[in-house]
Each structure stands twice: as structure tokens, then as C-alpha cells.
Amino acid sequence: MTYQTKPLECFDLAKELRARHYRDVMSSNEEGRLLIAGGNSFPWELAAGLGEFESLQGEPWGGAIAAQPDLALACAEATDARGYGRDVCAYVRVFWGSMFLDRGPWGGFPKPAMAVALNHTHCGAQGKWFQTVAEHMGVPYFCIDYPRMLPSGPLLPESKVLQYVPYLVAQYERFIEWAESVTGREYDDEKLVSALLHKRRTQVLWGQVCELQQHVPAPLHLRTMLNLMMPKLLWGFRREAEDFYVQVLDEVKERVAQGIAALADERARFWFDFVPSYISLGALKYLDEFGAVLVGSLYTSSFGGGCLDDGTWGVVAPFEELGRAPQNRGEALRDIAYWDLKRDSRLNMYPLEYKIRCAFDFVRRWKCDGVILQLNRGEKGGCCGALETRLALRDAGIPCLVCEGSAADPRDMDPVQVKNSIESFMESLGLKQGSLS
Amino acid sequence: MIKQETISRFRSAIENRHQYARQWKERTGGKVLGYFCCYFPEELAYAAGVLPVRIVSNHEPQELSNMHIPGFFCSFCRDALAEGLKGTYEYLDGIAMAHTCRQIAQAYESWLRHVPVDYHYYLPMPALADSDFFRPWVVEELGEFQGSLENWTGNKVSPSALENAIELYNTGRRHLMSLYEMRKAETPPISGGETMEVVLSSMFCDKVEHNQWLQNVLANISVGDPAQRRPRTRFMLVGGEDHDPELPHLIEAQGADIVIDDMCMGSRYFWNLVPDGKDPLAALATRYLEKPSCPVKDISATMDRARQKHLLNLARDYGVEGVIMVYQKFCDPQELDMPFLIQTFKEAGIPTCVLELETTLARGQVQTRVQAFLETIELE
Ligand code: SF4
Ligand code: SF4
Numbered sequence: 001m002t003y004q005t006k007p008l009e010c011f012d013l014a015k016e017l018r019a020r021h022y023r024d025v026m027s028s029n030e031e032g033r034l035l036i037a038g039g040n041s042f043p044w045e046l047a048a049g050l051g052e053f054e055s056l057q058g059e060p061w062g063g064a065i066a067a068q069p070d071l072a073l074a075c076a077e078a079t080d081a082r083g084y085g086r087d088v089c090a091y092v093r094v095f096w097g098s099m100f101l102d103r104g105p106w107g108g109f110p111k112p113a114m115a116v117a118l119n120h121t122h123c124g125a126q127g128k129w130f131q132t133v134a135e136h137m138g139v140p141y142f143c144i145d146y147p148r149m150l151p152s153g154p155l156l157p158e159s160k161v162l163q164y165v166p167y168l169v170a171q172y173e174r175f176i177e178w179a180e181s182v183t184g185r186e187y188d189d190e191k192l193v194s195a196l197l198h199k200r201r202t203q204v205l206w207g208q209v210c211e212l213q214q215h216v217p218a219p220l221h222l223r224t225m226l227n228l229m230m231p232k233l234l235w236g237f238r239r240e241a242e243d244f245y246v247q248v249l250d251e252v253k254e255r256v257a258q259g260i261a262a263l264a265d266e267r268a269r270f271w272f273d274f275v276p277s278y279i280s281l282g283a284l285k286y287l288d289e290f291g292a293v294l295v296g297s298l299y300t301s302s303f304g305g306g307c308l309d310d311g312t313w314g315v316v317a318p319f320e321e322l323g324r325a326p327q328n329r330g331e332a333l334r335d336i337a338y339w340d341l342k343r344d345s346r347l348n349m350y351p352l353e354y355k356i357r358c359a360f361d362f363v364r365r366w367k368c369d370g371v372i373l374q375l376n377r378g379e380k381g382g383c384c385g386a387l388e389t390r391l392a393l394r395d396a397g398i399p400c401l402v403c404e405g406s407a408a409d410p411r412d413m414d415p416v417q418v419k420n421s422i423e424s425f426m427e428s429l430g431l432k433q434g435s436l437s
Numbered sequence: 438m439i440k441q442e443t444i445s446r447f448r449s450a451i452e453n454r455h456q457y458a459r460q461w462k463e464r465t466g467g468k469v470l471g472y473f474c475c476y477f478p479e480e481l482a483y484a485a486g487v488l489p490v491r492i493v494s495n496h497e498p499q500e501l502s503n504m505h506i507p508g509f510f511c512s513f514c515r516d517a518l519a520e521g522l523k524g525t526y527e528y529l530d531g532i533a534m535a536h537t538c539r540q541i542a543q544a545y546e547s548w549l550r551h552v553p554v555d556y557h558y559y560l561p562m563p564a565l566a567d568s569d570f571f572r573p574w575v576v577e578e579l580g581e582f583q584g585s586l587e588n589w590t591g592n593k594v595s596p597s598a599l600e601n602a603i604e605l606y607n608t609g610r611r612h613l614m615s616l617y618e619m620r621k622a623e624t625p626p627i628s629g630g631e632t633m634e635v636v637l638s639s640m641f642c643d644k645v646e647h648n649q650w651l652q653n654v655l656a657n658i659s660v661g662d663p664a665q666r667r668p669r670t671r672f673m674l675v676g677g678e679d680h681d682p683e684l685p686h687l688i689e690a691q692g693a694d695i696v697i698d699d700m701c702m703g704s705r706y707f708w709n710l711v712p713d714g715k716d717p718l719a720a721l722a723t724r725y726l727e728k729p730s731c732p733v734k735d736i737s738a739t740m741d742r743a744r745q746k747h748l749l750n751l752a753r754d755y756g757v758e759g760v761i762m763v764y765q766k767f768c769d770p771q772e773l774d775m776p777f778l779i780q781t782f783k784e785a786g787i788p789t790c791v792l793e794l795e796t797t798l799a800r801g802q803v804q805t806r807v808q809a810f811l812e813t814i815e816l817e
Contacts, residue, residue, distance in 0.1 A: 082776050083776035084776055085764075087766075087768065119564045124769075124773075127565070128773045131736055132777075142739060143736055143737070143739075145563045147574075148542070148561055149561050150546070164574075170570070174738065352543075352546040375507045375509070380507075380540070381539060383507050384540075384542070387506060387507060391504060391505070
């Protein structure tokens with residue numbers, strides 16, 4: 001069967017928004033805007049109470065470097081030269097290299113006014129990452145500790161979530177006090193509340209886009225989704241982000257209604273366990289030739305939802321459904337903490353049992369023929385649980401392909417090998433080359 | 438100096454650790470709990486009548502964990518899991534860990550999926566060393582863990598039982614500190630390799646027994662006469678989960694003394710005492726929050742790095758002339774910390790040498806590196 005296909009209109013807008021973000025980042029010092037360096041997992045809506053600011057986020061900056069292999073190599077080597085081992089997260093290494101060399105995807109490395117991190121304990125690199133940035137740049141640093149809990153049963157009891165809400169809230173309060181003192185700005189609670197409302201709406205909208213991928217044929221490629229996610233990643237707490245995802249959702253709904261496919265000859269559907277590294281995307285494009293489409297990933301879904309109490313994945317609940325939106329700082333901070341703990345946006349780092357349950361749910365409801373997992377040497381946090389997930393899926397008769405790679409270090413990536421393993425995998429499933437797209 | 442027959446008791450406790458635990462169970466009727474990483478509050482388990490034993494690998498090449506943990510995770514976590522999969526730890530009634538590193542947590546999670554145990558417990562433990570701020574949560578967690586142990590064992594942990602356990606563990610720590618103190622001497626009476634055997638064995642034995650052995654050592658050890666042996670270059674060993682006494686023995690065989698360490702299986706295990714206090718859980722929380730940081734935990738809410746200060750103090754107090762930094766291949770927590778520490782030592786005028794460790798010891802490589810390092814120090 002051949003499906004109708006056409007380019008996504010929002011795609012160019014996503015690209016433009018991303019380009020604009022980096023223009024703003026690069027000009028922030030010149031134009032006197034506050035620039036904060038930090039990890040993507042930091043609750044950026046917290047910083048919104050400080051007023052206008054730009055974020056220099058580690059992982060997207062690392063991804064942008066990865067897109068330019070020569071730059072990625074130079075940055076990775078600059079970090080090697082300072083004595084850091086190759087096992088340190090590749091995003092961390094290229095980000096640091098960019099800082100050491102004062103070279104980046106858009107020219108130099110912009111000097112942040114401060115550095116922040118959420119050490120989310122699933123990945124101990126986060127705290128050290130920005131501690132080192134702060135030390136090298138000579139700027140103040142603040143780190144929040146996110147607890148890691150492994151429940152005795154498969155899911156985290158509500159009592160445990162509630163126990164840790166004050167743990168995070170107390171640290172958020174501490175951050176606010178610290179940020180006021182280092183910036184000299186007065187924290188504006190209304191801005192925090194409004195940022196949280198936008199963030200939640202963008203989460204819900206994005207979660208709905210992810211759900212629409214259940215449709216056959218899939219309206220989007222995973223690679224398109226990764227691009228569409230950028231505004232959410234960079235400033236999902238702004239009104240502009242919300243407006244953008246309203247458009248995205250409308251367009252994707254339209255595609256579903258009209259049966260417009262990402263791939264004209266969609267013959268097989270696959271789930272991606274975590275996040276395909278930027279430098280493996282080219283190799284994964286090879287799937288198109290077999291009529292195989294990647295319909296989603298744990299990573300992309302984690303920005304719009306999480307594991308529900310029944311072990312399935314669900315979109316984050318909108319405030320409308322909960323009956324009341326936060327009105328003040330205390331309520332906003334509790335809400336951020338609660339949802340981060342309850343339906344952890346870092347789903348990719350979930351306890352193993354959650355991860356496996358969700359993997360089955362994704363395969364079933366997204367109608368997948370198999371799962372592709374990547375052992376990303378440059379991102380160990382994301383590899384945790386990958387092999388156990390594969391074992392569980394394999395035991396249930398779900399075909400899996402494991403490929404290796406790196407998030408950002410071209411020396412640890414072999415696109416030819418990825419292509420070869422895709423080819424064998426496709427053959428084993430009886431899928432023949434010969435794309436119509 | 439220390440007699441070989443005194444030290445052989447510790448050596449054999451390491452070699453026969455599994456047998457020891459089985460016999461302990463038979464003798465006492467108690468349960469044995471395996472744990473990973475030294476942030477685990479053993480005192481609580483002991484107070485509930487449980488013998489906590491540290492799970493370690495066996496330094497033998499293996500492939501069993503390949504299906505469960507990627508090859509680029511550290512060999513310690515891969516090999517420790519393999520021991521579980523092989524059935525070496527079949528006598529364990531349960532496993533537990535306090536949160537430290539993500540890689541060892543993967544071994545823990547895989548263990549739970551594939552190795553049957555009656556009981557398991559994962560204790561959240563903040564990554565930031567800021568004891569005043571985090572203590573209330575850690576106290577709450579310790580209380581929950583205590584309740585869970587009580588349910589599992591049917592033994593109520595009374596305040597006096599906990600205080601006794603704390604005192605027992607503190608006694609062991611004081612003994613080990615006294616032993617370490619002696620290594621400040623110009624010709625230390627016990628080698629770094631022997632010390633590692635003493636410390637490591639304490640993680641597998643009932644502290645009542647181990648403390649007696651330690652007392653015996655302390656009663657029979659004397660700081661030697663420097664005239665009898667020429668002082669040798671003084672090294673500090675800094676690293677992670679290396680627990681192969683072969684390594685310090687081999688380093689020392691090149692003509693140096695390891696006089697101090699900052700290792701998981703060395704001083705980091707016992708360095709600080711549980712302070713006195715009315716509330717034993719709060720005192721326990723303080724001890725684990727304030728213990729010398731593991732690299733994973735050496736992050737503060739703001740900038741300070743606690744390890745830097747601690748290591749420089751150790752180097753000064755023990756008259757360290759060179760630092761050997763060892764890390765498990767693929768251990769990113771150590772890799773993230775090393776350049777900073779190397780720079781720290783450089784600024785303090787102390788040279789460093791880095792050794793990468795795998796499952797088995799690359800003897801030839803270690804010898805060559807250490808000899809070259811010694812030569813550079815002696816030339817200076
Ligand atoms: S391993 Fe993953 S979560 Fe950790 S710093 Fe790297 S990209 Fe971020
Ligand atoms: S700290 Fe290093 S050696 Fe220890 S378990 Fe983690 S990765 Fe392995």
C-alpha cells in the first residue's frame with residue numbers, strides 16, 4: 001500500500017525558532033541579557049522568575065556540535081588533552097571542548113553569567129559538568145539534587161512521592177534565594193507561575209503529538225520529532241512554545257485525518273529505546289529504504305508524559321483536569337516537584353521495571369514490529385537498562401536490534417556498521433529494500 | 438613491624454569470605470545481606486541481627502554479564518553482577534545499596550531481575566555533600582529502612598541495639614584509624630597491601646570478631662626502627678572500587694611505601710566516626726553525609742569540592758611524595774574527577790601517576806609505570 005506524503009509545514013518554523021534561540025544566546029552578552037548555562041534536565045521554568053534570560057543548555061549545544069563532525073572532533077580532543085577520559089558523557093566532553101577552545105557551532109563559546117545543574121543521580125555527570133563550567137568560567141554555580149528511588153514494588157508509592165516534594169521544594173527555594181543574590185534581580189512569582197502554566201501546556205500538547213504517532217501510517221518520522229522538540233527543550237516554558245505546539249498538534253491531527261504518512265510505503269514500524277544520537281540519524285535514515293519507520297522513542301515521549309500507575313505511558317495531566325492551577329510560588333514549586341517525581345520527565349532514567357513496562361506499552365499501542373536500541377557509549381545514563389529491556393522484549397518474542405554509537409564523539413561512531421546491522425535485521429524480518437519515498 | 442601470621446588471618450578472611458558468611462548463618466541463624474558501595478549504613482542492618490557483607494567481584498574474566506550490562510560500563514559492576522549470576526552469592530538472603538553511581542545501580546537492578554533474593558532495599562542518598570540541609574531527609578530514609586529491616590527479620594531494632602551497633606562499628610573504625618596513624622612513621626610497620634587486606638576483610642566479617650583481630654594487631658605491632666630499613670618513597674593511592682590487594686603489593690614491590698589511600702575499599706570505608714548524639718539515626722545520617730566523598734558525591738550546592746581539601750590534608754599529614762591514581766576502566770565518575778585532582782596535586786608540588794584497571798591486573802604494565810614514576814620522583 002502506498003500512502004500520501006508531504007512535508008510538514010511546522011518543520012521550518014521549528015528550525016527558525018531554534019536558529020533564533022542561538023542568535024539570542026550568542027548576542028546575550030553584547031546585548032546585556034542574562035545567560036545561564038545548565039543541563040537540559042534543570043527545571044528552567046524556575047529561572048523564569050528572574051525575568052528575561054537565555055539558556056545555554058548542555059545537551060542541545062552538544063548535539064549542535066555533533067552535527068559538525070570536524071568541530072565535534074576538535075572539541076572532543078581538546079577535552080581529551082585536559083586529561084578527561086573517553087567514558088565521560090560525549091555531550092559533556094564536546095561542550096567542555098567548545099568552552100576550552102572558545103569555538104562553537106555559531107562562532108565562539110558565549111560566556112554565561114552563572115551555571116546551574118540538576119544532578120539527577122541517574123547520571124552523576126550533570127553536577128560535575130556545570131561545576132567544571134563554573135570553575136573554568138569563574139562564575140557562580142548552583143546544583144540541585146534530584147533523588148533516586150527504587151521502589152520495593154514496580155511503582156513508586158504516592159507516599160514516597162509526597163515525601164520528596166518538600167525535598168525538591170526546599171532546594172528550589174534555595175535556588176531562588178541564591179539566584180536573587182547573584183543576579184541582583186528580584187524574583188517575580190507571577191512570572192514563575194505563568195512559565196509553569198506554559199510549560200505544562202506545551203508538555204500536554206507534545207504528549208498528544210506523541211500519542212498521534214500510534215496512527216497507521218505514522219504522521220511523523222522520529223527524526224522530524226527530534227527537530228520539533230527543540231523549542232520545548234530550549235524554552236518550553238514560554239508562551240511562544242505553547243503557540244508553536246498548538247500549530248504542531250493541529251497539523252499532525254490534520255495529517256492523521258487525511259492519512260498523510262511520514263513514509264509513503266510504511267511497511268513496518270519500530271520503536272527506539274532511548275534517543276538516537278545525532279550522528280546515527282543519517283545511518284538510521286537507511287530504514288526508509290525498507291519501508292520501516294521509527295514512530296517514537298522513550299526520549300521524545302518523556303517530554304510529554306510518563307509512566308502511569310498501571311505501568312502504561314500517559315500524557316501529563318493538564319491543570320484543567322486537576323481542577324486548579326498553581327496560583328503562587330509555593331504552589332508552583334510544589335507542582336514542579338510533584339510532577340517531576342510522579343511522572344518523571346526523565347523517564348529515560350526510570351527504574352528498570354518502569355522502563356520495561358513502558359517499552360511493552362509502546363510496542364503494543366504504537367503497533368510496532370520491533371524495537372531498536374542504541375548502546376550509546378557517549379551517554380551512559382541513557383544506556384542503563386537497555387540490555388535488560390532487550391532481554392525482556394526478546395523473551396516476549398518482540399524483535400530487537402541493538403546498535404552501538406556515541407552521542408557526539410565521531411570516533412565512537414561507525415555508521416557503516418549501523419547500516420549493516422540494520423540490513424541484517426530487516427532481512428531477518430523479511431523486509432526488502434526498495435523504498436517509494 | 439607486623440608478623441605475617443597476624444596478617445594471614447585477614448588474608449584468609451578475604452579468600453574464604455563466602456564460607457565465612459555461610460558458617461555465620463549456620464552459627465547464628467541470622468540473615469546475610471549483600472550490599473554495594475560504602476554509603477550503605479551497615480550499622481542498621483547489624484542492629485537488626487543481620488550480617489552485612491560487601492558484594493565484590495572476583496578478578497576473573499567473565500562473559501556472563503554481557504547480556505545485561507554494556508561492555509563499556511566499569512568492570513567492577515559487570516564482574517560483581519557476574520558473581521551473582523554465577524551463584525557465588527547464593528547464601529545471601531537479600532541485597533541492598535545506598536544510591537551512589539548509576540553503573541553499580543545497573544548491576545543492582547539486573548541482580549534483582551535474575552538472582553532470587555528474599556529482600557531488597559535501595560536507599561536514596563543525596564549526591565550533594567551538604568549535611569545540615571539534607572540530614573532530615575536522610576534521617577527519614579534511615580527510619581524507613583529500619584522499619585523495613587524489622588519487618589523482614591522480625592527483630593525490633595531498639596535504640597540500645599542501634600547504639601551498640603554504632604559503637605561496635607565505631608570501635609572498628611577507631612582501630613583502623615590507629616593502624617593508619619602508624620603509617621605516618623618514616624618506616625611504616627604495615628604495608629599498603631597488608632592494610633588493604635585488613636580493611637577489606639572487615640567488610641566480610643562480623644565486627645565483633647574482626648575488632649578482636651584488630652585489637653590483636655594493634656597490641657602486637659610496633660613502629661620499626663628506621664635504622665633497620667631505609668625509608669622509601671611515600672605514595673598515596675587514590676581511586677575507586679579496586680579491591681585487589683595484589684595492586685598495592687605490586688606497587689610496593691617496586692620500592693615504595695603506600696602510606697595512605699583514598700579508596701572505596703580503604704580509608705573511605707571507615708574514615709569518620711558516627712558522632713555522639715541523642716538521636717542515633719541523626720548521628721548515622723551525619724556520618725554518611727560527612728564521610729570523605731566518593732567522586733560521585735563530591736558536588737556541593739555551590740562550588741566547593743570537599744575531596745580536594747581532604748586529599749591535600751592526607752598528603753600533608755602522611756608526608757606523601759607521590760600520588761598514584763587508579764581507576765576502573767570505564768568509570769566515568771573517577772574520570773570526571775581526576776584532571777581536577779591531578780591539577781590540585783600539581784599545584785601542591787606532588788607528582789601523580791595514573792593507572793587504569795581492568796578485571797585482571799596488568800602486572801607488567803603496572804610495574805613499568807610505577808618504576809618510571811619512582812625514577813622521576815627520585816630524580817627531583
Ligand atoms: S549521560 Fe545523558 S543525562 Fe548524563 S550528562 Fe550525558 S546526556 Fe546528560
Ligand atoms: S564509581 Fe566507578 S568503579 Fe564504582 S561502580 Fe561506579 S563506575 Fe564502577
